[in-house]
Amino acid sequence: MNIIMICVGVVVGLLIGIVLANTLLKKSLEKKSQQVLKDAEAEGEVLKKEKILQAKEKFLQLKTEHEKVINEKNNHLQVAENRIKQKEQSVSQKMEELQRKQNEATSLKENLAAQLEIVSKKQSELEKSHKKQVEQLEVIAGLSKEDARNQLVEALKAEAKTQAMAHIKDIAEEAKLTASKEAKKIVIQTIQRVATEHAVENSVSVFNIESDEMKGRIIGREGRNIRALEAATGIEIIVDDTPEAIILSGFDPVRREIARLSLHALVTDGRIHPARIEEVVEKTKKQIEEEIIEIGKRTTIDLGIHGLAPELIRMVGRMKYRSSYGQNLLQHSREVANLCAIMATELGLNVKMAKRAGLLHDIGKVPDDQPEVPHAILGMKLAEKFKEHPDVCNAIGAHHDEVEMTSLISPIVQVCDAISGSRPGARREIAESYIKRLKDLEALALGYPGVLKTYAIQAGRELRVLVESEKISDKEAETLSFDISQKIQTEMTYPGQVKITVIRETRAVNYAK
Numbered sequence: 001m002n003i004i005m006i007c008v009g010v011v012v013g014l015l016i017g018i019v020l021a022n023t024l025l026k027k028s029l030e031k032k033s034q035q036v037l038k039d040a041e042a043e044g045e046v047l048k049k050e051k052i053l054q055a056k057e058k059f060l061q062l063k064t065e066h067e068k069v070i071n072e073k074n075n076h077l078q079v080a081e082n083r084i085k086q087k088e089q090s091v092s093q094k095m096e097e098l099q100r101k102q103n104e105a106t107s108l109k110e111n112l113a114a115q116l117e118i119v120s121k122k123q124s125e126l127e128k129s130h131k132k133q134v135e136q137l138e139v140i141a142g143l144s145k146e147d148a149r150n151q152l153v154e155a156l157k158a159e160a161k162t163q164a165m166a167h168i169k170d171i172a173e174e175a176k177l178t179a180s181k182e183a184k185k186i187v188i189q190t191i192q193r194v195a196t197e198h199a200v201e202n203s204v205s206v207f208n209i210e211s212d213e214m215k216g217r218i219i220g221r222e223g224r225n226i227r228a229l230e231a232a233t234g235i236e237i238i239v240d241d242t243p244e245a246i247i248l249s250g251f252d253p254v255r256r257e258i259a260r261l262s263l264h265a266l267v268t269d270g271r272i273h274p275a276r277i278e279e280v281v282e283k284t285k286k287q288i289e290e291e292i293i294e295i296g297k298r299t300t301i302d303l304g305i306h307g308l309a310p311e312l313i314r315m316v317g318r319m320k321y322r323s324s325y326g327q328n329l330l331q332h333s334r335e336v337a338n339l340c341a342i343m344a345t346e347l348g349l350n351v352k353m354a355k356r357a358g359l360l361h362d363i364g365k366v367p368d369d370q371p372e373v374p375h376a377i378l379g380m381k382l383a384e385k386f387k388e389h390p391d392v393c394n395a396i397g398a399h400h401d402e403v404e405m406t407s408l409i410s411p412i413v414q415v416c417d418a419i420s421g422s423r424p425g426a427r428r429e430i431a432e433s434y435i436k437r438l439k440d441l442e443a444l445a446l447g448y449p450g451v452l453k454t455y456a457i458q459a460g461r462e463l464r465v466l467v468e469s470e471k472i473s474d475k476e477a478e479t480l481s482f483d484i485s486q487k488i489q490t491e492m493t494y495p496g497q498v499k500i501t502v503i504r505e506t507r508a509v510n511y512a513k
Contacts, residue, residue: 165479228274232281233259253321292317309386318366339416357395376400462499477502
């Protein structure tokens, strides 16, 4: 029991101690909190004073900046007001100047109207005076106004024509020196770089035999052998007194070659009779046909032309046995192909296509049938039939101007054909047509007034025109030369070009007796 009382007493003592301790701690905390509050209030008062000072300084700074801005704006406004005042003064001066000019213009207009009225009166008086003078001049000259005007117009026309001809001559000379320089160079280089053999084909071939005894065997009994040979070949065989020679006459060179080779085989073999003749001729025809194809292939290979249709290759081979004005057609076509290639190279065009068109340009001269159409048109249709390029077809059809040229290769083929055909020695011309052309050339120039004599020289390449010096002046001589050249160009057909030389001279003749 005592122990319990002791424990209770201890617990009560502890509780009292705890209560006292809490009370003391509470009082200590209250003192500390009051001290903290006092410190905080003091610190807040200090901060407040600092912030008030900072705000005052900021306010003073802003006030200073604001006053500065206001002063600047006031200065700008003052400058603007000064400018406006200056502009107002300038506008006022201009208005005064404009008013003064308007007043001057009004007075000037009034003066001008008065002067115009005076001029109008003087002009009417001048017209009346001019009319009277014209009437007096018409009476004195015996010409009306219209007649005098017509005479003046004709005189001016003649003078203008003379001046125009001189101007045309100057332009032509300048063009010759500039525009045609490169063209001449290309043509000359093209001609110089091509050298071909020239063979002249006739309508007659000569077959040589060892002795005249063979003539009788060729003729045969009652002429049966020669008749069989003529019937098989279509060639006329002339056996005359020509020693050791038999003449084969025919227009078709292929048939003539077949007859020549057949005769050679018959004479070499020695068996000459109608059956043998037919056999040999048939065999020779096959050989010639194979040779024609081989010639066509070799020609295309030599020229570097590929992809031609077999029928076109055969026609190229047949060109060997055709001639145009004495010029071998195959040689001519090869020459034109080479010329076209060189000229296309110089001009930067398609060389292969130009060479192809040059080779095929006369293909219309060698078909098996001969329709009544120009060879250029026929050749163009054949090329179109065998799917040649449109530019090649156009060049074939246009090289004699039968159709319009649509590509740059066409004029090249035309020019190269003229170069190959019209150069000296390339072709032979029938004497009658040659003489007729010369006469027509001379007669054309004789038709002009003042022309005394005309002479066609240099195989028709130059025309000399002698004129009467009393009727033709130097200027008119130039005009006459130009007119004759234009008329020849439009009315005549001729190879190459024709030079027209007009000669005007004065001669004084006396005799010493």
